[in-house]
Amino acid sequence: MAQMNLLHAINNALDLAMAVNDRVLCFGEDVGHFGGVFRSTSGLQDKYGKNRCFNTPLTEQGIIGFANGLAAQGAVPIAEIQFADYIFPAFDQIVNETAKFRYRSGNEFNVGSLVIRTPYGGGIAGGLYHSQSPEAYFTGTPGLKVVVPRNPYQAKGLLLAAIKDDNPVIFFEPKRLYRASIGEVPEEAYEIELGKAEVVTIGSDITLLGWGAQMEVIEKAMELAKADGISCELIDLRTLLPWDVETVATSVTKTGRLLISHEAPLTGGFAGEIAATIQQQCFLHLEAPINRICGLDTPYPLIQEKEYVADHLKIYEGIKATMNF
Numbered sequence: 081m082a083q084m085n086l087l088h089a090i091n092n093a094l095d096l097a098m099a100v101n102d103r104v105l106c107f108g109e110d111v112g113h114f115g116g117v118f119r120s121t122s123g124l125q126d127k128y129g130k131n132r133c134f135n136t137p138l139t140e141q142g143i144i145g146f147a148n149g150l151a152a153q154g155a156v157p158i159a160e161i162q163f164a165d166y167i168f169p170a171f172d173q174i175v176n177e178t179a180k181f182r183y184r185s186g187n188e189f190n191v192g193s194l195v196i197r198t199p200y201g202g203g204i205a206g207g208l209y210h211s212q213s214p215e216a217y218f219t220g221t222p223g224l225k226v227v228v229p230r231n232p233y234q235a236k237g238l239l240l241a242a243i244k245d246d247n248p249v250i251f252f253e254p255k256r257l258y259r260a261s262i263g264e265v266p267e268e269a270y271e272i273e274l275g276k277a278e279v280v281t282i283g284s285d286i287t288l289l290g291w292g293a294q295m296e297v298i299e300k301a302m303e304l305a306k307a308d309g310i311s312c313e314l315i316d317l318r319t320l321l322p323w324d325v326e327t328v329a330t331s332v333t334k335t336g337r338l339l340i341s342h343e344a345p346l347t348g349g350f351a352g353e354i355a356a357t358i359q360q361q362c363f364l365h366l367e368a369p370i371n372r373i374c375g376l377d378t379p380y381p382l383i384q385e386k387e388y389v390a391d392h393l394k395i396y397e398g399i400k401a402t403m404n405f
Contacts, residue, residue: 084265087258089232090120090197093239094158096269098128101156104243106133108143108160108197117162118199118258140166144173144196151191152181156243164200164252165212178248179223194248195239200228201293201343202389203256207382213344213375215252219321219353225249225274226321228292232263237272238318245274254293261296277324279331283313286337286402289328289354291317294341294390301395310403320350328354329361336367337402341390346374368405373398 084092098104106121112135115122125133136143140161147159161167182190202211218226225247229235235253242249281302290298295316302312313331317323332338338358340351355370373390381388
């Protein structure tokens with residue numbers, strides 16, 4: 081075991097993947113000698129050469145189009161989009177090419193070896209163009225997998241699993257936690273199953289559900305609720321597409337209550353999909369309406385960031401409101 085922050089864990093996962101398979105390639109804007117804007121690929125070009133870790137032009141559509149072509153020819157491309165806010169120029173390539181490649185060829189061809197890494201979310205005073213959480217846009221796209229880790233241990237295991245998965249994966253990394261989240265991580269390779277949620281804390285009164293950086297915020301709210309005698313069951317969804325309906329439904333059947341929290345705006349956020357499904361699965365067991373504590377339906381503000389975010393106090397108030405319904 082070694083102490084790693086989330087950035088080190090991602091770098092370590094990339095290093096291990098490149099060491100065992102010379103078809104693994106890392107590329108993106110400033111990814112080469114510079115190591116990317118957050119230094120997540122530092123040292124990889126020196127170790128594996130410019131043919132396997134390299135810079136691309138500043139064109140997100142071009143990066144993913146190039147990655148699709150590489151994956152279709154048997155390479156294992158790991159493409160970095162510098163900020164999730166800038167993934168939208170590549171939206172057509174991802175949704176209409178990456179996700180549909182296998183289906184439209186009748187399984188003759190696929191780009192299942194492709195992983196798209198991108199930092200998402202707020203908390204770094206990045207304003208409206210460096211703080212967005214666009215994961216829900218991709219959850220309506222069959223053919224993709226969407227994964228969001230919450231800490232270094234999860235990041236390494238989920239990323240190595242994503243690289244080996246037979247489907248294209250979008251891997252959203254919580255940039256606020258890159259250096260802030262530190263933990264014990266095995267130095268050897270290991271994988272965490274995609275599509276499987278984790279019950280982090282067992283409880284009996286209410287189920288709390290989140291993913292990525294929001295898990296830390298939910299845990300703070302849970303501690304406040306614990307002081308009030310409220311027993312919370314905490315679940316990290318980890319994979320949003322496909323998401324683990326069974327684990328969540330089992331928990332809500334037991335507790336009778338569900339609160340979902342994410343950074344993205346409320347309207348159109350993935351919490352709505354979860355709420356609709358769990359309402360259908362657990363209707364007769366619900367003791368209160370499903371609650372959603374999310375970002376506001378506005379562009380992500382700079383100076384009003386603290387008012388915008390779904391912080392632990394908003395979640396705590398949501399827990400109490402759900403319990404007292």
